[in-house]
Amino acid sequence: MVGYAFMGAAHSHAWRTAGRFFDLPAAVEMTALCGRSEERVRAAAERYGWASYETDWRALVAREDIDVVDICTPGDSHAPIAIAALEAGKHVLCEKPLANTVAEAEAMAAAAENATGSSMVGFNYRRVPALALARRLIAAGRLGDIRQVRAQYLQDWLVDPDFPLVWRLREEHAGSGALGDLGAHSIDLAQYLTGRPITSVGALLTTFVAERPLPAGSSGLSATGGAGRGEVTVDDAALFTARFGGGVVGVFEATRFAGGRKNAMRIEVNGSTGSIAFDVESMNELAFYDGTEDAGTAGFRRVLVTEPTHPYMDAWWPPGHLIGYEHTFTHQVRDFVTAVATGTGPRPSFADGLQVQRVLAAVKASAEASGVHTPVTESR
Amino acid sequence: MVGYAFMGAAHSHAWRTAGRFFDLPAAVEMTALCGRSEERVRAAAERYGWASYETDWRALVAREDIDVVDICTPGDSHAPIAIAALEAGKHVLCEKPLANTVAEAEAMAAAAENATGSSMVGFNYRRVPALALARRLIAAGRLGDIRQVRAQYLQDWLVDPDFPLVWRLREEHAGSGALGDLGAHSIDLAQYLTGRPITSVGALLTTFVAERPLPAGSSGLSATGGAGRGEVTVDDAALFTARFGGGVVGVFEATRFAGGRKNAMRIEVNGSTGSIAFDVESMNELAFYDGTEDAGTAGFRRVLVTEPTHPYMDAWWPPGHLIGYEHTFTHQVRDFVTAVATGTGPRPSFADGLQVQRVLAAVKASAEASGVHTPVTESR
Amino acid sequence: MVGYAFMGAAHSHAWRTAGRFFDLPAAVEMTALCGRSEERVRAAAERYGWASYETDWRALVAREDIDVVDICTPGDSHAPIAIAALEAGKHVLCEKPLANTVAEAEAMAAAAENATGSSMVGFNYRRVPALALARRLIAAGRLGDIRQVRAQYLQDWLVDPDFPLVWRLREEHAGSGALGDLGAHSIDLAQYLTGRPITSVGALLTTFVAERPLPAGSSGLSATGGAGRGEVTVDDAALFTARFGGGVVGVFEATRFAGGRKNAMRIEVNGSTGSIAFDVESMNELAFYDGTEDAGTAGFRRVLVTEPTHPYMDAWWPPGHLIGYEHTFTHQVRDFVTAVATGTGPRPSFADGLQVQRVLAAVKASAEASGVHTPVTESR
Amino acid sequence: MVGYAFMGAAHSHAWRTAGRFFDLPAAVEMTALCGRSEERVRAAAERYGWASYETDWRALVAREDIDVVDICTPGDSHAPIAIAALEAGKHVLCEKPLANTVAEAEAMAAAAENATGSSMVGFNYRRVPALALARRLIAAGRLGDIRQVRAQYLQDWLVDPDFPLVWRLREEHAGSGALGDLGAHSIDLAQYLTGRPITSVGALLTTFVAERPLPAGSSGLSATGGAGRGEVTVDDAALFTARFGGGVVGVFEATRFAGGRKNAMRIEVNGSTGSIAFDVESMNELAFYDGTEDAGTAGFRRVLVTEPTHPYMDAWWPPGHLIGYEHTFTHQVRDFVTAVATGTGPRPSFADGLQVQRVLAAVKASAEASGVHTPVTESR
Structure with a gap:
């Protein structure tokens, strides 16, 4: 898992807990946590129950003892991490929104389509x-x-x-x-x-x-x-x-x-x-x-x-x-692990995430367009 | 009062009731009800407590024993009745929306501004x-x-x-x-x-x-x-x-x-x-x-x-x-009668109603404008 | 009607309004209001729409132009007024609770059973x-x-x-x-x-x-x-x-x-x-x-x-x-007038009111009985 | 922990999770789960994360590697297990109600008072x-x-x-x-x-x-x-x-x-x-x-x-x-571990549980007492 702030805590809990309540088709091992500050990532790994840590996501992605990469960082780093992980044959769970731009999201969706691994976006409210x-x-x-x-x-x-x-x-x-x-x-x-x-x-x-x-x-x-x-x-x-x-x-x-x-x-x-x-x-x-x-x-x-x-x-x-709130992440892990293990494409896919990204972009474009808002005027 | 459907029943109740619960600065007499069908307007006048009836609003507006005209008809007849009543020196309470077009509303607001009588639009929810x-x-x-x-x-x-x-x-x-x-x-x-x-x-x-x-x-x-x-x-x-x-x-x-x-x-x-x-x-x-x-x-x-x-x-x-619901009309009568009796301009005025009408027109214009909605597309 | 406080205002409104919204089988005339203070009962009669007033309920009960007596006084006067009114052949609507004691309520229920007129208790919440x-x-x-x-x-x-x-x-x-x-x-x-x-x-x-x-x-x-x-x-x-x-x-x-x-x-x-x-x-x-x-x-x-x-x-x-709240009284008038006009016994009857009174008395007796409450003690 | 049904699942989750979210003053080790059916207790221990299991609570209580006994069984076994555990110097967390009778609860409260270990009843709703x-x-x-x-x-x-x-x-x-x-x-x-x-x-x-x-x-x-x-x-x-x-x-x-x-x-x-x-x-x-x-x-x-x-x-x-619901148990573990580690008496204590038991007994005694309910009768 990359990132260990608020979302990292929620995701860690989910990885730790899903197998205690659900019958998962595969065992979950919490191998490594990744963050830039060694001091903080080491403490977080211990607190959240990760067996090791990395300070560079490229090192994480390169590890052979890792099958799944879970991305919990801000949106500007989603695309490089996810694409590299997919290209390395990992399964990828990526927090929402998929990316910061449509172009990034398109690249991610393309990478997902060409990958051997599964990929999913973390729209956790679907799991409420x-x-x-x-x-x-x-x-x-x-x-x-x-x-x-x-x-x-x-x-x-x-x-x-x-x-x-x-x-x-x-x-x-x-x-x-x-x-x-x-x-x-x-x-x-x-x-x-x-x-x-x-x-x-x-x-x-x-x-x-x-x-x-x-x-x-x-x-x-x-x-x-x-x-x-x-x-x-x-x-x-x-x-x-x-x-x-x-x-x-x-x-x-x-x-x-x-x-x-x-x-x-x-x-x-x-x-x-x-x-x-x-x-x-x-909820x-x-x-x-x-x-x-x-x-x-x-x-x-x-x-x-x-x-x-x-x-x-x-x-x-x-x-x-x-x-409560964190159960949505536990359900997300259950659904993701099940999809990965059974080879069915998990949803929401990166393509689903791209569609959301396109709507976000259209909203921004619309808001910036001149003439979109009609003035309230005298007799027309 | 002109009109005796759903709104007419509510307004009649309000005219009948306001003075029973509020200390009004003027006594209310329910002089005449107006509607096109003599048979139905006669029955409604009896049911709702009006002392007489008319079948032509022009006759109603012309009566000298009437100080206030309350308009409860569909929107397409608001302008002619209200303008005639104002020109005849009556006080006018007109149901919402003020008119069907901005042009009508502008004419009504102008008539109101030039009139000796008071005028008000029936946005009754202000009285909740x-x-x-x-x-x-x-x-x-x-x-x-x-x-x-x-x-x-x-x-x-x-x-x-x-x-x-x-x-x-x-x-x-x-x-x-x-x-x-x-x-x-x-x-x-x-x-x-x-x-x-x-x-x-x-x-x-x-x-x-x-x-x-x-x-x-x-x-x-x-x-x-x-x-x-x-x-x-x-x-x-x-x-x-x-x-x-x-x-x-x-x-x-x-x-x-x-x-x-x-x-x-x-x-x-x-x-x-x-x-x-x-x-x-x-409520x-x-x-x-x-x-x-x-x-x-x-x-x-x-x-x-x-x-x-x-x-x-x-x-x-x-x-x-x-x-309940009809109390909003009773409150409206209280406020209108008070404003008329004390010579203060009641609100919402016809000018307020015109502003609403202009917003309605802008909404229609916006919805009809090409290019207002921005398509969700590929990379922009 | 006897009494013109809070309940009197609500009942007056109901008598005034029921026929405007419901098709009643008999016309309602608001003949006389009764209260001890002449100055106040006169003002109340005018405010609430009663055609005349009395200052002694015995005079009210004796009037021949009155068919129905509506009792809105405190509970200690319910029994004498109701019984006298029933004996005078009136229909009686009496506010709740029927009386202050079971003995009074029993006398009232007996009077109701022997009367030619109808009688009803004002448990208005049945009309919600x-x-x-x-x-x-x-x-x-x-x-x-x-x-x-x-x-x-x-x-x-x-x-x-x-x-x-x-x-x-x-x-x-x-x-x-x-x-x-x-x-x-x-x-x-x-x-x-x-x-x-x-x-x-x-x-x-x-x-x-x-x-x-x-x-x-x-x-x-x-x-x-x-x-x-x-x-x-x-x-x-x-x-x-x-x-x-x-x-x-x-x-x-x-x-x-x-x-x-x-x-x-x-x-x-x-x-x-x-x-x-x-x-x-x-509600x-x-x-x-x-x-x-x-x-x-x-x-x-x-x-x-x-x-x-x-x-x-x-x-x-x-x-x-x-x-709203007063509608329950309007409904009560509708039901009472309908029952009176059609000769069906209105409910809740005085017998129903007596049963409530007996429960009230049992509650008081239970609360006063020694030994009803069991102390929380050591091992039993 | 003794018992592994519904309550056992909730308690296990709490023991597993408390240290991940709260800074506990002592580390929690989930040493052994106890139940009568070896097959089922073994499966439950694995599912819930207990390191070993026992099939006789006496064996559990005798183990020297155990400091805390958590009792999640039906009420009829609370007293013997809790008293034995306290006498063995363990800290005891016991599910509610404390016992099935006041006599049992009194014996438990006495044992708690004489014990070196801490004791607490699992009224988890205090932790909402x-x-x-x-x-x-x-x-x-x-x-x-x-x-x-x-x-x-x-x-x-x-x-x-x-x-x-x-x-x-x-x-x-x-x-x-x-x-x-x-x-x-x-x-x-x-x-x-x-x-x-x-x-x-x-x-x-x-x-x-x-x-x-x-x-x-x-x-x-x-x-x-x-x-x-x-x-x-x-x-x-x-x-x-x-x-x-x-x-x-x-x-x-x-x-x-x-x-x-x-x-x-x-x-x-x-x-x-x-x-x-x-x-x-x-909640x-x-x-x-x-x-x-x-x-x-x-x-x-x-x-x-x-x-x-x-x-x-x-x-x-x-x-x-x-x-959600299981958080109340996680909070309970946090409070219990904190009280044990700091030597402060955790609440609700067994004495608190005994007081509840006495109320329960008084309720039963009251319900069985003749004459407690007062009949609704004729004039009294």
Whole structure:
């Protein structure tokens, strides 16, 4: 595994835990962790349970005792690591978004297609049991013909204008802001749940706080904003409408300025005979509306997605006992290991990740296009 | 009052009831009801408590025993009635949206400006105590600088493709579909709550069901769609992003195809120090987040807006006892009568209604503009 | 109508409004309002729309132009007024609880049985559409065999120890405290919904604040508690378990000390194949669980009880538009007038009210019995 | 660890995981798992990560390489194992309820008091961050003087009368039914949150389904109920009122027949200046009402208990990312190991567990006492 920050902790837990609860078709050995700082990567390897460590990902990729490379670094390093790993015959699990640009993503998808190993993008929310159930219901036709999607991903950790200028706020590292960090999840889910690709978008990106204090100890950021401050070069909020194939339309919003919303990734899908609604802040629940019920007792059901018949849940606890955020990664490991061992192509594939990347690029292009927004004027 | 359908029943109740619960500065007499069918208008006048009736609105407007004209007809007749009534020196309360076109709305606003009488548009949701409280909190600075709005107005009564082609589905009568019927409320509220006008929009309109059965007994509709069917000439769903003055951005959605959502008019506003959220399906509640609270106990509060200190609520019941939909009209009558009697200009004014109309027109123009939506393509 | 305080306002509105929305089998005329203070009853009559007034209920009962007497006074005067009115051949609608003692209630029930007129108790929550729907579902067998009830009625207006010693806090006027004021509603509803009488109870009553300031201008209360303070002689909270006929068990709580709960009258009923849950703070919703559904999608449904097929709702607004507290009284008038006009016995009858009174008495007796509570001790 | 069923899986995960997320003052080694069936205990040890296994708990207790014994067996074996382990100088963590009888619990508490090792009962819900936060708020006086508790523990897995007669339905193994299995949690929490012991109770126990099919392969159960069926000898539902020290009162309910409630352990506490409410089906949320707020904006706050300042949460994920059921056991291990390593007495102690046991016994005694329930009768 490359990278050992927040995502590294989550992925390590998943690698350590999946085989304890699921019957995996292959044994998992946590061989090596990779990071640039020897002192920190050594400590992280011990803490998270990795048997060895490397300080250069090229060395990691070259090791013969490694079959799978799991990439948990910022987006700007995804492409070189993933392509090298695939070319070295490894199976690759890569965090989302796939890359920072469409060009990088295209190269990665091409590498994946030519590789002997399997590859998958870490859109972990597909592994939330409630969302896997939603997909199951839609695929089974319980919602009829899909017509509308509304997706919001709301956080609030940037509300304070003195929050520092971390790497996620610089385009060269993160590619984009709320759009790629949060919106990418919504885009993947919307396409996954509906089974339809997004074909066009109309977008608005905005940055509320243009400059922020440089993080303690930072140096690499250009302090364009006066003493100790630097420029935010990504979007704080991304809003867009979308057309999917098949006449489906949707509206999307990603922001890190929605005070009081900590991790409100919400999605609602309406079809001709039913609807589903979900909020990851209540991730063990799916709201399901069956429009074929008698009007007298129809209504959104609060399905507590903790039954053994629900996706992934036979491995866990009795009904009514909740699971949490890191379980999505454990499920991801289970699905990835199963796909690798059985030779089936895991999803979301790098091609799926590329499609998300293209939507992200279209959103940016739309937001930058002149004339996209129509002024409110006098009589027309 | 002109018109006696659904809106007429609500308005009649309000005229009958306001003086029973509020101390009005002028007595209300329900003088005459007006409608085209003598048989039906006579029955409605008796049912709703009007002392007389007319079958031609011109006759109504000409009556000297009438001070106020309340217009509850479809949008295509708003302009002629309102302008004539204003020119006849009446005070005018006109249902929303103000008109079907910007040109009509401009003529109405001009008439209002030149009139001796007062005029007001019936955006009744401003009179929901929870929303009046939201405005009070925002005006008092409890949310800090406003940054984002997300507004949804979701209904589902058109999900069935065999629902008939009623007047609301024809542009010549209704002006637009979900956009004007539902979205107009959201637009007015967003501008009212934030205190900011919308300055530009990027929109997508769609019609899911292109043809519907003609209503029983209909004749005037052009049956373009084959035997007994006619074309839907308005939008089924309207989606748009918006820029307001002052850097505020918002996302809007109006639809009558959201299965299971019966009247979900929702609005959330985020500022630099707080947020509010509201859903008219739970209209006695306001969710309020105070971002200045200690992080350990901060959270959206469910404020049950039934305290005597809440707007309008000292007239009603003890705390915890709910009010319903028609109370918004009773409050509207109270505010209108008070404004008329005291000579203060009631809000929302026809100028406010015109601004909403301009936003509606910009949404339509944006949706029709080529190139507004950006295709999702290969490497750019 | 006798009495014109909070309840009088609600009942007046109902008498004024029922015929505007429902097709009543008889016309309603609001003939006379009765209260002891001439100045205040005259003003109230004008405000609420009563054609005349009386200052002695005996005079009201004696009037020949009156067919119906509606009693909205404190509980200690229910019995004499109701019995006199019934003996005078009037139809009687009496607020709940029926009386302050079982003996009074027995006399009233006997008078009702011997009377030519109809009689009904004002347990208005039976007229909440969501609860009428719950009864309909239970009666139709949708919950199977009923097994458990849990009922709470939570308010918080007595939390402040300086809230004054109003009549509701003195046994001679109110009979009991939270028990009769709030618990009576829960008892009636539990018996109504399950169709089973309560047969035994085990209770605990408590008074948290023993003395309170005398209300401004009061004189009749015995100021036993020192200067300007008087003793609270009723319960602040009532808690009890109950056995119903047919093996059903239940748990009840009524309190006016539950901080933050303004009018949380909640009831949940579990049967062998389903459940319902309700909270009057969200009175337009019924939670319904159908245990016969597939486990994969089963869950409590939020039924928005605003469809035309729901009880009472075809008279009101389109789906998703809420009704409020006073509608329960309008529905009560509709049901009472219909029963009177058609000669069918309205429910809840005085006999139903007597049964509630007997439960209230058993609760008090249980709470006063020595040995009812079992001490927690060492090894037994 | 002794026992490897549902609880054993949860405890194993906790022992495996605590040191990965928390800085423990002592290293954890998972030395041996104990169970009666060699085949099954060997497989479980491998699955859950135990280095060895035993088939006799006496052998386990005698091992010198073991410092801590974790007891996850049914209640009837808690006392002998715990006492032997304590006498052997081990530290003991014992699942709840502490025992099946007060006498056993007294012997265990005495053994704990005389032991050199530490001991703790596994009331894991104390380790839910939201409940630990509730305790923190109450201890800090944010609720003022505590007055009322309402606690429900609702499940529905026995609704089906053909669910088999498992050990939890026989008194000789489980001690009691819903009372000990579920109610014990509520009792411990109520005493923990309020800081007050329960001093007396008034109770009702009931069994809805008297006989059930014997489990496949069972033999030990007396088939009193005809061919292949046996008698249920424990309560299906337990309802009781309670008095605590200091004038606090409460109402409790535990049932496994509440259709649609999967694991609804709910508790609400009202004080003179505030309230908290909690439901473990939404275990990452605490509802908090601050009664000192201005009435205009007061309301229950939905505190998402995922901030780093919240108990235990600095070890996990960013705000808004949920944790699940097994985290309570991981927190329990962290607290237990910390207490053992630092020599501070861990809570809940065996004495705390004994107090819960005494309440359970009082509930049973009350339910069996004649005359506890007061019949609803004619005039008294």
